[in-house]
Amino acid sequence: MSGALLQVEDLNVWFELEGRPELHAVQGIDFDLSQGERLGLVGESGCGKTTAILAVMGLLPPTASVAGRVRLDGDDIFEDGEDSIRPHRWRDIAMVFQGAMNAFNPVRRIVDQIVEPMELHEIAEGKAARRQAGDLLELVGISAQQATRYPHEFSGGMRQRAAIAMALACNPRVLLADEPTTALDVMIQAQVLELLGRLTEELGLALVLVTHDLPVVAQTCDRAAVMYAGKIVESGTTDDLYHSPRHPYTRLLFSATPDLYGEGDVISIPGTPPRLDREVTGCSFAPRCDVAFGPCSSVTPESLSVAPGHQARCHLNDPTMRRAS
Amino acid sequence: MSARSPLLEVENLTTHYPIPRGIVGAISGRPKQVAHAVDGVSFSLARGEMLALVGESGCGKTTTAQTVMRLVDPVAGTIRFCGDDITHLRHRDLRPLRRRMQLIYQDPYDALDPRFRVRQAVEEPLLVHHLGSRTERTERVERALERAGLAPADLFLDRYPHELSGGQRQRVAIATALVLEPELLVADEPVSMLDVSVRAEILTLLDELRRSGLGILMITHDLSTAARFADRIAVMYLGRIVEQGAAQDVVRDPRHPYTRALITVVPKRDPRDRTTPQILKGEAPNPVKVPSGCRFHPRCPEVASGRARDRGLEERCRGDDPLLREISRDHLAACHLA
Numbered sequence: 001m002s003g004a005l006l007q008v009e010d011l012n013v014w015f016e017l018e019g020r021p022e023l024h025a026v027q028g029i030d031f032d033l034s035q036g037e038r039l040g041l042v043g044e045s046g047c048g049k050t051t052a053i054l055a056v057m058g059l060l061p062p063t064a065s066v067a068g069r070v071r072l073d074g075d076d077i078f079e080d081g082e083d084s085i086r087p088h089r090w091r092d093i094a095m096v097f098q099g100a101m102n103a104f105n106p107v108r109r110i111v112d113q114i115v116e117p118m119e120l121h122e123i124a125e126g127k128a129a130r131r132q133a134g135d136l137l138e139l140v141g142i143s144a145q146q147a148t149r150y151p152h153e154f155s156g157g158m159r160q161r162a163a164i165a166m167a168l169a170c171n172p173r174v175l176l177a178d179e180p181t182t183a184l185d186v187m188i189q190a191q192v193l194e195l196l197g198r199l200t201e202e203l204g205l206a207l208v209l210v211t212h213d214l215p216v217v218a219q220t221c222d223r224a225a226v227m228y229a230g231k232i233v234e235s236g237t238t239d240d241l242y243h244s245p246r247h248p249y250t251r252l253l254f255s256a257t258p259d260l261y262g263e264g265d266v267i268s269i270p271g272t273p274p275r276l277d278r279e280v281t282g283c284s285f286a287p288r289c290d291v292a293f294g295p296c297s298s299v300t301p302e303s304l305s306v307a308p309g310h311q312a313r314c315h316l317n318d319p320t321m322r323r324a325s
Numbered sequence: 326m327s328a329r330s331p332l333l334e335v336e337n338l339t340t341h342y343p344i345p346r347g348i349v350g351a352i353s354g355r356p357k358q359v360a361h362a363v364d365g366v367s368f369s370l371a372r373g374e375m376l377a378l379v380g381e382s383g384c385g386k387t388t389t390a391q392t393v394m395r396l397v398d399p400v401a402g403t404i405r406f407c408g409d410d411i412t413h414l415r416h417r418d419l420r421p422l423r424r425r426m427q428l429i430y431q432d433p434y435d436a437l438d439p440r441f442r443v444r445q446a447v448e449e450p451l452l453v454h455h456l457g458s459r460t461e462r463t464e465r466v467e468r469a470l471e472r473a474g475l476a477p478a479d480l481f482l483d484r485y486p487h488e489l490s491g492g493q494r495q496r497v498a499i500a501t502a503l504v505l506e507p508e509l510l511v512a513d514e515p516v517s518m519l520d521v522s523v524r525a526e527i528l529t530l531l532d533e534l535r536r537s538g539l540g541i542l543m544i545t546h547d548l549s550t551a552a553r554f555a556d557r558i559a560v561m562y563l564g565r566i567v568e569q570g571a572a573q574d575v576v577r578d579p580r581h582p583y584t585r586a587l588i589t590v591v592p593k594r595d596p597r598d599r600t601t602p603q604i605l606k607g608e609a610p611n612p613v614k615v616p617s618g619c620r621f622h623p624r625c626p627e628v629a630s631g632r633a634r635d636r637g638l639e640e641r642c643r644g645d646d647p648l649l650r651e652i653s654r655d656h657l658a659a660c661h662l663a
Contacts, residue, residue, distance in 0.1 A: 044520040155608050156382075185381035185546060190590035190602045212521055215549075215592035219599055238596040256525050258553040259594045260576055266553055268525035272490045 004032035011068035023277040025051045027230035036204040040217030043227035053176040058085035094172035098179045100163035104151035111147035117169040136165040157188035178210045229284040236310035246312035330408030332540040333370040338402035340392045360612045362388040364564035375541040377551035380561035386544045390511045427502035431514040433494035437486040444482040469504035492523035513544045552576040563620045570656035580658040618643040
């Protein structure tokens with residue numbers, strides 16, 4: 001663990017809602033990431049995956065309260081709140097926001113928008129910054145000559161690559177990418193995933209790929225964490241998650257995803273996720289689970305190690321629970 | 326109309342969109358330009374069949390569907406519905422037809438009026454078409470909801486869209502189409518806005534409707550969904566169908582280089598099944614300037630690798646527009662090399 005570049009420990013996020021009970025959006029998640037590693041953070045809408053990485057960036061609105069530790073090279077950058085996060089934001093940990101390709105300022109040239117964070121964070125300025133911005137665009141597969149174009153002159157795929165270049169402006173070591181390929185066509189998606197893969201290999205960038213798309217994670221990431229109702233319910237290598245899932249949600253999520261050559265039925269998961277503004281007793285997935293048994297509705301499952309590097313939060317993995325029921 | 330003719334037959338359908346040139350352009354006599362959104366598309370759809378139109382954004386799949394439903398006027402080609410030529414029907418005469426062909430939209434969050442209860446939303450099409458008495462309408466609304474999998478209907482009748490989950494909303498949207506008892510359903514990306522865990526139930530519902538005899542034209546960018554749920558797949562590129570055949574044939578034995586490339590970039594569920602994606606450079610060209618010859622040749626891996634030249638076909642690829650022709654039984658491709 002000590003070799004990890006980024007360690008997230010017991011991260012919790014609550015949202016204050018006016019006149020309503022608070023909403024516990026992220027409920028004690030842990031993950032770690034080494035240099036050059038690609039981790040998938042997978043889950044459906046509302047599971048807390050975006051909230052979790054926004055919390056790591058320290059970018060949640062004031063209505064959110066955050067608890068937990070985020071260690072970078074072993075140092076807790078959450079220790080003094082915003083004061084200790086600020087020096088690392090963008091310089092060490094950067095993020096590509098969901099829909100970033102549509103968030104460029106339409107009346108400013110692409111190059112100026114990449115130079116801005118460099119100057120703001122005193123990485124480079126003037127001509128040198130513009131040269132670096134050109135290099136970054138080349139890195140993501142856009143010719144430096146196109147740097148002076150406006151966002152509308154770029155196609156969607158190019159804008160997404162430019163958004164990635166912009167996140168890389170301050171030479172971060174960790175990149176958090178929120179649904180970076182979701183609105184893109186498969187061919188453009190493949191181009192962007194190839195780019196992200198190349199960045200981790202060539203620059204040693206550590207990547208957290210946040211997405212609802214399991215096949216994208218299966219093809220891109222070494223490891224993945226599956227989130228449900230604010231918790232990581234299973235984490236391990238993508239190979240383990242597909243071939244020997246130890247949480248029913250992971251298994252069902254894979255079977256809900258059609259495969260190109262897939263035989264057999266594609267099944268949906270009945271029901272909906274629980275509300276996060278109420279205390280859930282027992283396992284939050286139990287009402288939708290096809291193998292729930294005795295303790296599932298009353299005892300909250302802990303995360304258990306089921307194999308080296310493979311954890312799951314399910315009573316089925318706990319022999320004492322199985323015996324007791 | 327004859328029972329034997331296919332539900333839908335489309336021949337050489339062509340739809341152009343004018344590109345606005347602005348006042349300055351018009352005065353200075355800049356030539357009028359058009360986008361060749363749909364450029365000679367032919368296919369047919371039988372009752373009880375699901376055909377998936379697959380392609381990337383801008384390939385013309387949605388325009389094809391809109392033209393078929395006569396929401397957009399074609400510049401050439403014919404559309405036959407149950408054997409009747411409807412290509413040039415006037416709008417007044419189209420009205421009775423509209424009932425028989427219904428559209429399901431992509432976004433169930435947008436398709437339903439937030440101020441309408443489920444009952445009102447599903448009844449609305451009946452009112453528009455002046456169908457049934459009050460009690461008949463209520464019966465039809467309930468039947469449509471139950472057919473769309475919202476049973477018992479009275480649990481849902483008085484709810485508002487915000488009280489429903491995403492999957493339930495899409496079911497209500499489908500019920501608003503079913504209430505008119507159509508013969509053809511056009512589903513434009515029916516699950517792309519839904520969570521993974523509920524997509525299968527909506528696709529299964531469409532599959533059941535197909536079994537009950539409806540013809541379904543599904544528009545999707547997702548080849549995996551098409552492969553699993555459609556009977557046949559038509560792959561579109563830049564306004565043309567470049568390959569068409571039984572879904573499994575197209576996916577397992579693709580004959581057009583574009584389809585082959587598309588298949589390599591579809592992410593597979595199994596991490597061990599990592600194939601090297603054949604990534605095409607750039608994006609599809611602008612439909613205003615369709616490349617000469619085969620419209621795919623500037624991005625075609627066969628041309629770029631020299632394989633087309635080795636087979637002495639490169640000149641044809643560059644200069645000769647390939648027709649969609651039968652390569653094997655019921656499997657068509659528009660490629661000189663196929």
